[in-house]
Amino acid sequence: MKSLLIIAAVPQETQVLEKALSQPVRFKSGAFEYVEGQLGNIRITICVGGAGKINAATATAVMLERQRPQLVINIGCAGAYIGSGLSIGDLVVASDELLADEGVLVEEGWQDLRYMSLPALDLGGRHYFNTLPLSKHASEKAMQLADYYGVFLMRGRFATVSTCSGTLERGKELSRRWNVIAENMEGAAVAQVCLRYGLDCLEIRGISNLVEERDMNKWEIPRAVEVAQRFVLKYIEEMDRPDTAPFPMAVPEM
Numbered sequence: 001m002k003s004l005l006i007i008a009a010v011p012q013e014t015q016v017l018e019k020a021l022s023q024p025v026r027f028k029s030g031a032f033e034y035v036e037g038q039l040g041n042i043r044i045t046i047c048v049g050g051a052g053k054i055n056a057a058t059a060t061a062v063m064l065e066r067q068r069p070q071l072v073i074n075i076g077c078a079g080a081y082i083g084s085g086l087s088i089g090d091l092v093v094a095s096d097e098l099l100a101d102e103g104v105l106v107e108e109g110w111q112d113l114r115y116m117s118l119p120a121l122d123l124g125g126r127h128y129f130n131t132l133p134l135s136k137h138a139s140e141k142a143m144q145l146a147d148y149y150g151v152f153l154m155r156g157r158f159a160t161v162s163t164c165s166g167t168l169e170r171g172k173e174l175s176r177r178w179n180v181i182a183e184n185m186e187g188a189a190v191a192q193v194c195l196r197y198g199l200d201c202l203e204i205r206g207i208s209n210l211v212e213e214r215d216m217n218k219w220e221i222p223r224a225v226e227v228a229q230r231f232v233l234k235y236i237e238e239m240d241r242p243d244t245a246p247f248p249m250a251v252p253e254m
Helices: 015-020 053-066 136-149 168-178 187-197 221-239
Strands: 003-008 022-029 032-039 042-048 071-081 091-099 103-106 109-112 121-123 126-128 131-133 153-160 182-184 201-211
Touching: 003 053, 003 221, 015 032, 015 042, 015 221, 022 053, 032 053, 032 221, 042 053, 042 221, 053 071, 053 187, 071 168, 071 187, 071 221, 091 136, 091 187, 091 221, 121 187, 131 187, 136 153, 136 201, 136 221, 153 168, 153 187, 168 201, 182 201, 187 201, 201 221
Parallel strands: 003 042, 003 071, 071 201, 091 153, 153 182
Antiparallel strands: 022 032, 032 042, 071 182, 091 131, 091 201, 103 109, 121 126
16 A cells, blocks of 8 residues: 655644545554545644654654655745745745755855755765755646646745744745745755655745735635645545556546
């Protein structure tokens, strides 16, 4: 049986998914609670780990010690950088995650982990510094699915930060430095743990706000998290097709 792990930061980001599960059962592993159930023939585990990189990494590792799923999906909301072409309510999928504010501040200015000769991850001599790749195969299938259903989905590089950008200038600084389209607080941590375990990772987020002067009255978090979950449900539905290869896509009739 295929299995899938879904990691999110807060309960609002998984409520739609949990309601869709058949026979959901709640468990606890260490400090983390999670839900297991079925979507079609796929076993789904959903864990809400908490906000930030430490929570996300710990929750992902704890869950992966229990099982080795075919795919890990990191779901949630994100802020879109000005100039990305994104609007509130849009969907984004990560090609890479960036540890956008991990480095050192020296006289010449901020420098990254490569400058420090300090990789975030060393896998058999291959060094990953601030850039962490996600599954190209899984994100390509997401793009195909969005195209099939006529859903706007942008693929690009995401920035994961510990200090959120609360001004337009800070957002511009990060987007220029890293060539990123969206900002979040957990994605790079989940991606890094998946790399360490040798598992595919897909990150899908809905845009809740623009990265500008912080004004949460302009944010639309419920809309962002719902659109992300609805899309992931479609993605899982396509995974479950019995007559195709892993992560199949429906093909329109000619």
